Amino acid sequence: MNINIKTFNNWALQNKDEGMEKGHTSSVNKIFEIISSESSIIKKSFNFLDLGCGNGWVVRKALNNKNCQYALGIDGAPEMIKKARKIDKKGDYINTDIEHWSFNKTYDIIFSMETFYYFSNLDSIINKIYNNLNKNGMIIVGIDHYLENKPSLSWDKEFNLSLNTLSIQEWVSKFKINGFKNVQCIVHDKKEDWNGTLILYAKK
Numbered sequence: 001m002n003i004n005i006k007t008f009n010n011w012a013l014q015n016k017d018e019g020m021e022k023g024h025t026s027s028v029n030k031i032f033e034i035i036s037s038e039s040s041i042i043k044k045s046f047n048f049l050d051l052g053c054g055n056g057w058v059v060r061k062a063l064n065n066k067n068c069q070y071a072l073g074i075d076g077a078p079e080m081i082k083k084a085r086k087i088d089k090k091g092d093y094i095n096t097d098i099e100h101w102s103f104n105k106t107y108d109i110i111f112s113m114e115t116f117y118y119f120s121n122l123d124s125i126i127n128k129i130y131n132n133l134n135k136n137g138m139i140i141v142g143i144d145h146y147l148e149n150k151p152s153l154s155w156d157k158e159f160n161l162s163l164n165t166l167s168i169q170e171w172v173s174k175f176k177i178n179g180f181k182n183v184q185c186i187v188h189d190k191k192e193d194w195n196g197t198l199i200l201y202a203k204k
């Protein structure tokens with residue numbers, strides 16, 4: 001188990017996943033708004049993948065949409081997946097390190113909230129995502145730790161984490177060099193010293 005997964009496994013044991021769910025809800029609602037307004041994917045049957053799903057709350061949210069035929073959540077922390085499976089019998093969950101996981105099928109929507117900057121080999125993951133998105137499929141991720149968001153820059157020491165710190169421009173480039181053409185981003189919920197959640201999205 002890597003240092004990040006270990007930390008979040010402990011968080012699950014302390015029920016801190018519930019605080020994350022609360023804290024990330026506004027950004028995830030914005031992400032679902034973007035999915036609806038930017039594409040017609042969810043107007044017909046679709047499948048959904050959540051990379052770093054925590055307790056599975058976004059998998060359940062996706063499955064609330066009548067057109068969602070299948071949703072899979074992946075997380076490295078066994079205690080997160082244990083919670084997800086206990087709450088939810090409809091969603092599928094896999095407990096594994098995403099950096100060593102091979103995709104089991106192709107997806108219409110690949111989503112991730114607050115997980116991408118824990119990956120050490122971003123190119124490999126973004127490339128795999130590109131190859132496993134269906135035609136017109138969408139990748140959409142929310143990120144709170146990035147260079148311009150100053151309060152997030154001490155999280156490695158504060159919470160015992162290993163972080164990959166990129167600027168907004170570097171995040172956009174990562175998606176472009178791994179095949180995505182029309183990469184867009186917004187910053188959501190900016191407040192005083194908090195720069196907001198960086199939401200990055202692109203269609204195949």
Ligand SMILES: C[S@@+](CC[C@H](N)C(=O)[O-])C[C@H]1O[C@@H](n2cnc3c(N)ncnc32)[C@H](O)[C@@H]1O
Pocket residue numbers: 004005008009017020021024051052053054055074075076077080096097098099112113114115118119
């Ligand atoms: C900040 S939490 C976010 C959880 C959830 N997306 C949410 O918004 O509540 C990050 C999650 O990513 C998972 N994670 C981090 N690195 C991972 C990796 N390499 N493979 C699988 N899961 C990972 C952690 O276990 C943790 O549950």
